[in-house]
Structure formats: C-alpha cells, structure tokens
Amino acid sequence: MQQVKDKEQTRIEKLIHSIPKTEIHLHLEGLVSVDTLWYLISRNKLEFDGINTREDLEQQFDFKSLDEFIWFYINILQNAFRTSEDLKCLITDAKTYLSRNNIVYAEIFFAPSKFVQNGLEFAEMMQILHDGAQKLQSEDNIEIKFIIDVSRSYGIENAEQNLALTLEHLNDSIIGIGLGGSESQGPAELFPSVFKKAIDKGLKVVAHAGEDVDSSSIWNSIKFLKAQRIGHGISARDDAKLIEYLQKTGIPLEICPTSNVFTRKFIQRLEDHPIRLFFDSGINVTLNTDDPTLFNIDLVEEYYNMYNHLDFTIEELFQLMKNTLFATFLPQEKKSALWEKTVAAIKRAGYLAP
Numbered sequence: 001m002q003q004v005k006d007k008e009q010t011r012i013e014k015l016i017h018s019i020p021k022t023e024i025h026l027h028l029e030g031l032v033s034v035d036t037l038w039y040l041i042s043r044n045k046l047e048f049d050g051i052n053t054r055e056d057l058e059q060q061f062d063f064k065s066l067d068e069f070i071w072f073y074i075n076i077l078q079n080a081f082r083t084s085e086d087l088k089c090l091i092t093d094a095k096t097y098l099s100r101n102n103i104v105y106a107e108i109f110f111a112p113s114k115f116v117q118n119g120l121e122f123a124e125m126m127q128i129l130h131d132g133a134q135k136l137q138s139e140d141n142i143e144i145k146f147i148i149d150v151s152r153s154y155g156i157e158n159a160e161q162n163l164a165l166t167l168e169h170l171n172d173s174i175i176g177i178g179l180g181g182s183e184s185q186g187p188a189e190l191f192p193s194v195f196k197k198a199i200d201k202g203l204k205v206v207a208h209a210g211e212d213v214d215s216s217s218i219w220n221s222i223k224f225l226k227a228q229r230i231g232h233g234i235s236a237r238d239d240a241k242l243i244e245y246l247q248k249t250g251i252p253l254e255i256c257p258t259s260n261v262f263t264r265k266f267i268q269r270l271e272d273h274p275i276r277l278f279f280d281s282g283i284n285v286t287l288n289t290d291d292p293t294l295f296n297i298d299l300v301e302e303y304y305n306m307y308n309h310l311d312f313t314i315e316e317l318f319q320l321m322k323n324t325l326f327a328t329f330l331p332q333e334k335k336s337a338l339w340e341k342t343v344a345a346i347k348r349a350g351y352l353a354p
C-alpha cells in the first residue's frame, strides 16, 4: 500500500516540478542551507548555547511559536553572517532551491536590521543582492526581485532608517518593502508613515498579517499600510466580513501552509489549514514556503501537500500557480508571457490550463 502511495506522490511531484512556477513569499535568510549556516557558525567562530555540532543546529529547527522562531532567526541565523561577503552564500543557496523547484521568478524578502546592527554596510549588501540577481538571470534564466523587510521587531525609528537606506541605495532588483517580525509586538498602526513614503517613492508594499494575531491585524495592514498583498492572513478564517472583503477586492494572500503548522498559532495540522476555505470562497490565494530550510519544505512538496491533505485537484493546483504568477509585481506583459509558457507546459503534461 505504502509503495502505491509513494509512486503516486512521485508522479504528482514530477508533474508539479515540470510546470514553471513563481513564488512571492520567501525569505532570503530562510533559504540558507544547513551546510552554509554551519559553515558560517564554525568559520566565524560563533558560540551559541546548545549548538556544538551540525546535528545540534538542525535540532533547533523545532519551533513552538512565531516569537520563538523569530528569536532563532535573528539571534542565530542572521547573527551568523559577519561580513557582507557572507551574504553571497545565500544567493548560491537561493539558486539551488529555485532550480530544484523549477521556480522561474521569485520575490524574496531580505531583512537588513540585524545585519546593520552587526556592522554590515547597507550599500554593500544591496550591491551583493543586485549582483546575485543578475548572475541568476544570466546563468540560470531565473529572475529574482527583493522586498526589503523594514521590520516591526525594532520599532518605528529602525523601520524609518531601513526605508531611508533602501531609497538611498535603490537598484533594479529592489521592488518594494515589507513588514515582518513579531506581529504581536509591532502592530501595523505604528508604521503608516514609512509605508506612505515608500508608496510615494514608487515602491510596492506588502505586510505579514494574520499569522500570529487575529483578523484586526489584517484589516489594519490594509487600512494603515495600504498593503498590496497580505503575508499569511490565516486569521481571516474567523472573520466572515474580511473573507468577503478579500474576495471582493482580490487582495492576494501569500499562503505558506507548512510554516503555519510550524509556528502553531492558528493550526496544528495541514488538514486544518484555511487555504481550502479561502480558495473555495473565491479569495486570491497564492502558495509559498516562507523559509524552506527552517521548515524543511520545498515548493513542489507544498503543492503536493495541497493535493494530498486538502483535496486540491490537479487543476486547482494549476489555478494556485496562476494566482501566484498574477499576484507578482511583474509588469503585465511579463506576466502574460510567463503564463503562456506555463500553459504550454501544462498542455505538454496532458492537462488543460485554468
């Protein structure tokens, strides 16, 4: 019986892999490979309680809450990078992840706060991201754009400073700003000035919301930040008015199911994830992995999870791919061109595109 299931899983994952995909909720630091992180900790001679071997490090990837996850993210993961040059490893790891999943375009968060605190030069970091994006484009035909996470974890002044630095060192690879970090400690209401300024300067704006706090956080991100997409948004599950509003406006939700199971706030099992409810309610649902290494999840596998645990049909998986592509910040003509290629791949696989 098990063998039949494995064969089925292999077949579906092969199919999912064969279709070119996009991803819009992905953190650069969360793409770090365990090898890279262990290498940096060892080479930079860093000492962290309870982490003496590579195995110890991997065992840390067991989070009981979003705040516990963020603590690890800032104090161990980001803290392991001690020079701007270290960030180049992340581009290599991003390339491995994107290729492995046949992702042809991705919008990737980068959160500079901790790196700036550790003395890394903002200008150098932006240059490394830009060079990395150009290298991926020319060598692998993969396009990436960055969204700078101004962060809600360090207060308004830090967020203002992050925006100012971003605007000062803007390049073609930077398309917007986001708001990540501790949702319970840094509510959207604190940051409207930062977001207004970013919009005025032509940047796209997104916000994590409803990942760790009730639906008021989603409403406030729309109202105070004018967020063009919502990261997670799963607490909308309990707010019929918000479900209706999201359906009517088409504001995309960047859903990351496995991540939500890891951080445990609203759901404990994939089967209970509201992505099914949102999809059936006509909300513009997209599928993403958030932090692939830390949550041990690949995008291909996440699509399979939707098929296996949440009764998405193959055609519905294609619809999720379409939603994600059209929720990107690519210009319309690029979206259409990419969708044409996607449709061709779907047809080659023997299916009809949505």
Ligand SMILES: [Zn+2]
Pocket: 025, 026, 027, 180, 208, 231, 290
């Ligand atoms: Zn995220």
